[in-house]
Amino acid sequence: MATIQDVSEATFQPVVLDSSIPVLVDFGAVWCGPCKMLDPIVKQLAQDWDGKVTVVKLDVDDSPQLAADYQVMGVPTLILFQNGKPVERVTGYQPKDRLVNKFKPHLG
Numbered sequence: 001m002a003t004i005q006d007v008s009e010a011t012f013q014p015v016v017l018d019s020s021i022p023v024l025v026d027f028g029a030v031w032c033g034p035c036k037m038l039d040p041i042v043k044q045l046a047q048d049w050d051g052k053v054t055v056v057k058l059d060v061d062d063s064p065q066l067a068a069d070y071q072v073m074g075v076p077t078l079i080l081f082q083n084g085k086p087v088e089r090v091t092g093y094q095p096k097d098r099l100v101n102k103f104k105p106h107l108g
Contacts, residue, residue: 002043002047002050002055004026004042004043004046004055004056004057005056005057006056006057006058006059007025007056007057007058007063008058008062008063009063009065009066012058012063012066015054015056016054016056016081016084017081017084018084019054019081019084021052021053021054022054022080022081022082022087022106022107023053023055023056023080023081024042024045024046024049024053024054024055024056024078024079024081024103025058025078025079025080025081026038026042026055026057026058026076026078027060027066027067027070027072027075027077027078027079028057028058028059028060028075028077029059029061029075030059032075034076034093035075035076037093038078038093038094041096041099042055042057042078044096045096045099048100049107052107053080053107060072060075070086072091073091074091074092076091076092076093077089077090077092078091078099078103080106082106087106088103088106090103
């Protein structure tokens with residue numbers, strides 16, 4: 001089963017930017033209701049894409065500089081990184097099929 005690891009400002013570079021496969025970063029916060037609604041979908045995506053995409057979570061309250069760097073104005077925001085660069089983003093709660101349609105073109 002795919003696990004979703006937490007990243008922080010300390011681990012973002014090696015885990016996300018230096019990854020050889022795409023990384024989906026879930027920018028969220030513990031107080032955010034829509035983030036909790038999105039959690040099970042993000043877990044499903046991590047399982048569906050196991051081995052093809054790394055899925056990680058980032059708490060914007062713990063890593064405000066990263067949220068600012070990537071212009072994350074609202075949570076939840078999902079950003080797909082490829083070769084260290086953001087290639088696609090979705091802000092707010094979205095159903096799974098919409099997320100898949102948005103990110104799948106970048107997954108080869």
